[in-house]
Amino acid sequence: SNVYHAYQIIKAHGIPESNIVVMHYDDLAQNKANPTPGVVVNTLGGPDVYKGVPKDYTGTENFLAVLKGDKNLAQNGKKVVNSGPNDHIYVYFIDHGAPDLIAFPHKYLYSKDLNGAFKEMHQAKKYAKLVVNIEACNSGSMFEKPLPKDINVYVTTSANPQESSYAKDYDNLRHTYLGDYYSGAWLEVIEKQDLTKETLEQSYKYTVSSQNKSHPQQYGTLAINKLTVSQFLGSKKTVNAYKAPNTGLNDAVSSRDVPIALAQKLVESTDDLGQKQEYVAELQRLLTGRQYMDKHIAQYVQSVQHMLTVNTDAILNGKHAVNNAECYHKFVDTFDQQCFNINQNTYAFGKLQVFVNVCEQLREPSDANIVVDHLVQYCNDNVSHNNMSIE
Numbered sequence: 404s405n406v407y408h409a410y411q412i413i414k415a416h417g418i419p420e421s422n423i424v425v426m427h428y429d430d431l432a433q434n435k436a437n438p439t440p441g442v443v444v445n446t447l448g449g450p451d452v453y454k455g456v457p458k459d460y461t462g463t464e465n466f467l468a469v470l471k472g473d474k475n476l477a478q479n480g481k482k483v484v485n486s487g488p489n490d491h492i493y494v495y496f497i498d499h500g501a502p503d504l505i506a507f508p509h510k511y512l513y514s515k516d517l518n519g520a521f522k523e524m525h526q527a528k529k530y531a532k533l534v535v536n537i538e539a540c541n542s543g544s545m546f547e548k549p550l551p552k553d554i555n556v557y558v559t560t561s562a563n564p565q566e567s568s569y570a571k572d573y574d575n576l577r578h579t580y581l582g583d584y585y586s587g588a589w590l591e592v593i594e595k596q597d598l599t600k601e602t603l604e605q606s607y608k609y610t611v612s613s614q615n616k617s618h619p620q621q622y623g624t625l626a627i628n629k630l631t632v633s634q635f636l637g638s639k640k641t642v643n644a645y646k647a648p649n650t651g652l653n654d655a656v657s658s659r660d661v662p663i664a665l666a667q668k669l670v671e672s673t674d675d676l677g678q679k680q681e682y683v684a685e686l687q688r689l690l691t692g693r694q695y696m697d698k699h700i701a702q703y704v705q706s707v708q709h710m711l712t713v714n715t716d717a718i719l720n721g722k723h724a725v726n727n728a729e730c731y732h733k734f735v736d737t738f739d740q741q742c743f744n745i746n747q748n749t750y751a752f753g754k755l756q757v758f759v760n761v762c763e764q765l766r767e768p769s770d771a772n773i774v775v776d777h778l779v780q781y782c783n784d785n786v787s788h789n790n791m792s793i794e
Contacts, residue, residue: 404431404443404444404445404452404453404581404582405445405497405538405582405583405586405587405590406425406427406495406497407427407443407445407452407453407456408445408446408452408590409495409586409590409593410423410425410452410456410457411452411455411456412590412593412594412636412641413593413636413637415637415639415641416593416598416633416636416637416638416639416641417637417638417639418636418637420457421482423457424459424460424469424482424483424484425456425457425458425459425460426459426460426461426466426469427456427458427460427461428461428508429458429461431443431453432453436577436578436579437577438576438577439576439577441453442454444574444577444581445581445582445590446572446581446582446587447572447574447581449581459481459482460481466507466512467512467516467517467520468483469481469482469483469484470483470484470494470520470524471483471484471520471523471524471529472484472485472486472529484529486529486530487528487529487530488528488529488530488531489531490529490530490531491530491531491532491533491534491634491635492529492530492532492533492534492635493533493534493535493536493635493636494533494534494535494536495536495537496535496536496537496538496539497537497538497539497583497586498539499539499540499658499749499752500537500539500540500541500542500544500545500562500568500752501540501541501735501745501752501753501755501756502541502544502564502565502724502725502731502755502756502759503541503544503545503725503728503731503732503759504545504735504755505517505537505539505542505545506539506745506746506749506752507746508746509746510746511735511739511745511746513728513732514544514545514546514549514728515549515728517545518545518546518549518550518551521533521550521554521556522551522554525554525555525556530555531555532555532556532557532624532627532630532634532635533555533556533557534556534557534558534603534627534635535556535557535558535559536558536559536589537558537559537560537561538560538561538568538583538585538586539560539561539562539568540562540566540567540568540658540659540752540753541562541564541565541566541567542560542561542562542568542620543560543562543563543564543565543620543622544564544565544724544725545558545560546558546560546620546622546623547564547620547622547724548724548725550622550623551623552623552624552625553624554623554624555624555627556623556624557603557621557622557623557624557625557627557628558621558622558623559603559607559610559619559620559621559622560619560620560621560622561583561584561585561586561610561617561619562585562617562618562619562620563617563618563620564724565722565724565756566617566618567616567617567657567658567659567753568583568584568585568617568657568658569583569584569585569614569616569617569655569656569657569658570582570583570584570655570656570657570658570661571583571584571587571654571655571656572587572654573654573664573668575672578665578668578669578672579665580656580661580664580665583658584613584614584616584617584655585610585613585614585617585619587613588609588610588613588614589606589609589610591609591613592605592606592609592610592632593606593632593636594641596632597640598631598632598633598636598637598638599631599633599638600631601631601632601633602628602629602630602631602632603627603628603629603630603631603632603635604628604629606632607619607621607628614655616655616657659750659752659753662689662749662750662794663686663689663690666682666685666686666689667686669682669685669686670682670683670686689793689794692748692750692791692792692793692794693750693793695793696743696748696750696751696754696793697754699742699781699782699785699786700719700754700757701715701719702781702785703777703778703781703782704718704719704757704761706777706781707761707774707777710765710766710767710770710773710774711761711764711765711766712764712765712766713764717760717764718757718760718761718764719757719760721756721760721764722756723756723759723760723763723764724759724763725759725762726762726763727762727763727768727771729771730761730762730765730768730771730775731758731759731762733771733772733775734755734758734761734762734775734778735755735758737775737778737779738751738755738758738778738782739751741778741779741782741783742778742782742786743786743791743793747791747792748791748792748793748794749793749794750793750794751793761774
């Protein structure tokens, strides 16, 4: 719903629809759990933000190809970013994240590939300035080291490299969280402020001041943040009579724990014994699934303990930065293909830090392939793949 809200605001600021590409899975408006079919809201008591949103991409199409203006997609009638050396581009992304990657509905994208696309676009003179705004756990890890400071790309993220993003605004009617603290603050700025006066730096500082859980970051060519937001998102004045309620920071919940929080709220929402038992069973399913994954990750780490410089507890709970990306990427791809599909079992995104820690604490760096091969063997021998969905 954040994406839908952003679309409505940007269009209202005068950006023509021909210059906006919307990629979304389109699974909210007609979802059987939505009590208001066809209507999606992003704030408590707020207006419908779904009406009129284009369905440029609603599947698994290539994000980078769209961003780089892929000619084959364009020839097939698909909308792409058809930009040149004088253009400003603004990218807003929201989904799951983990160290050194961001997620899409059926796949994930490593930092080297995203930043590589920026470098390629810069060399091809595909933009004058490019601004990126990312809401995802560990989103800072995508740019802290890989993003050059001299290619006119300015990035803000909802979280630093080692922490979660946070959801907010629990809706008792829809039984879900409607928004996120970082995106909510950003949307408030671009909806309420005079964008011809508001700078990107002021917008960023407001997102920082609006939360006390995660720590938004900025990367890249920081001089760009002196420009006004209107140079990227339009300058037309808007009138918005709706004022979102101030819910404070009390209902903040880690994005990784949203499924558990939602299940707990459902249990608390009813006095009907039969319904409560159904909700308790669902909560137990979620907890059992998480315990199952935790158990196998811990047992795997114990099985390669002799190849590591620290104990199992340090591997399971440490927060090392990604230095050995090649080793870590092998682990992620192997875990995804041989153990738990991480897009289907989204709890896994929060466990990938363990593989960063393994790679950074090997006694012998040359042992990387051995520990990855052992993960394949462990999962083949111990992990069940029967219609599993661990959230």
